[in-house]
Amino acid sequence: MKDLSNSRVALAGAESEDQRVDNFLMRECKGVPRSHIYRILRTGQVRVNSRRVDATYRLHAGDRVRIPPLRLGREKLAATAPAVDLPVAYEDDALLVVDKPAGMAVHGGSGISFGVIECMRVARPALKFLELAHRLDRETSGLLLLAKKRSALTAVHAALREGRVYKRYLTLVAGEFERKERSVALPLRKFLTREGERRVSVDRREGREARTRFHRLRTVGGFTLLSAEIDTGRTHQIRVHLAHLGYPIAGDDKYGDFALNRELAKQGLRRMFLHAQELRLRHPVTGSELRLESPLPPELVEFLGRLETAPLPSLARRLEPLVLDRDATPNGDA
Numbered sequence: 001m002k003d004l005s006n007s008r009v010a011l012a013g014a015e016s017e018d019q020r021v022d023n024f025l026m027r028e029c030k031g032v033p034r035s036h037i038y039r040i041l042r043t044g045q046v047r048v049n050s051r052r053v054d055a056t057y058r059l060h061a062g063d064r065v066r067i068p069p070l071r072l073g074r075e076k077l078a079a080t081a082p083a084v085d086l087p088v089a090y091e092d093d094a095l096l097v098v099d100k101p102a103g104m105a106v107h108g109g110s111g112i113s114f115g116v117i118e119c120m121r122v123a124r125p126a127l128k129f130l131e132l133a134h135r136l137d138r139e140t141s142g143l144l145l146l147a148k149k150r151s152a153l154t155a156v157h158a159a160l161r162e163g164r165v166y167k168r169y170l171t172l173v174a175g176e177f178e179r180k181e182r183s184v185a186l187p188l189r190k191f192l193t194r195e196g197e198r199r200v201s202v203d204r205r206e207g208r209e210a211r212t213r214f215h216r217l218r219t220v221g222g223f224t225l226l227s228a229e230i231d232t233g234r235t236h237q238i239r240v241h242l243a244h245l246g247y248p249i250a251g252d253d254k255y256g257d258f259a260l261n262r263e264l265a266k267q268g269l270r271r272m273f274l275h276a277q278e279l280r281l282r283h284p285v286t287g288s289e290l291r292l293e294s295p296l297p298p299e300l301v302e303f304l305g306r307l308e309t310a311p312l313p314s315l316a317r318r319l320e321p322l323v324l325d326r327d328a329t330p331n332g333d334a
Contacts, residue, residue, distance in 0.1 A: 012063040015129045017150055021048060022055040023131065024065065026107075030080070030118070032070050034108060040068055081114035085123040089143055089292050094152035094285045096120075096130070099294050102141040102271040106132055116144060134160060134233060139253070142169070142276025142294045147284075155284030160233060166280035169228045169238060170217075170296060172273035172304070173247035174260060177216045177224040184212045184241045188234045199254065200236040202244050210234040212241050221307030223250060227277075238274065249274055269303045 044052045045068040086098040105115035133145040133156040147153035187207025211231040243255035251272040
């Protein structure tokens with residue numbers, strides 16, 4: 001680990017071309033909490049070519065990044081990421097697609113010392129560049145796309161912005177989903193709870209556009225197995241859209257039915273039933289079509305099997321829609 005107790009200047013190389021300065025700092029300052037990285041940016045302690053920049057500044061090869069002294073407690077210095085080489089769904093010189101397990105964050109921050117990206121960098125020390133191309137919630141399992149080249153990352157980000165990446169999820173919801181197919185366009189807004197926890201709500205006035213298409217696959221034991229295709233990649237998008245419609249995801253500890261989740265845990269479901277099953281995109285270098293799939297994890301397959309053989313009628317009920325729309329209540333997001 002680099003000595004972080006003195007200020008220093010880091011030179012941005014060709015591999016950092018067009019990289020956001022916050023992501024550059026997280027790689028340069030391993031072990032430093034994400035919140036601290038943003039604090040030194042906000043307070044102007046980070047300078048690029050002797051000028052203040054914000055977190056969204058994109059670097060150019062040759063930029064000189066002044067990094068201030070960063071003093072960490074001994075326990076923070078010891079909290080280095082373990083080498084975890086996750087199962088690989090696809091890999092070449094430009095891309096790496098891994099099968100992320102539920103319960104593992106994609107990156108450190110907000111009380112989490114490290115996540116997929118930090119562990120993969122330790123496991124693959126020969127790689128000069130490795131960045132997340134998109135994100136999954138901590139409790140969501142499935143396909144996660146990483147880039148091994150700056151040019152590939154830029155191309156994938158452009159494809160995501162333009163809706164040229166197909167992403168499909170599998171999820172189990174409480175109740176019998178009424179329609180075979182349903183398209184949902186409900187804008188979403190991030191906010192913080194009184195406890196400082198990040199949440200998302202439907203907000204038609206200030207929310208950002210979010211579109212999801214749901215397809216009913218089958219009902220089982222009073223629940224419904226759905227596929228969800230997303231046209232936009234908003235935080236908690238599938239979870240909030242379903243909760244707003246009155247079909248919370250089984251095991252969802254933020255937007256779900258907590259009493260139901262306790263009962264489901266007794267039946268063996270101790271995670272959120274949401275899995276990133278399929279990715280389709282044009283390869284950023286070759287232009288060929290990539291179509292990748294991840295099988296439903298064994299614990300979710302086993303839980304579905306238990307529902308089929310022993311339904312839980314007392315738990316399978318149609319819930320009232322979760323009020324998350326500021327236009328639907330005078331108390332906003334309360």
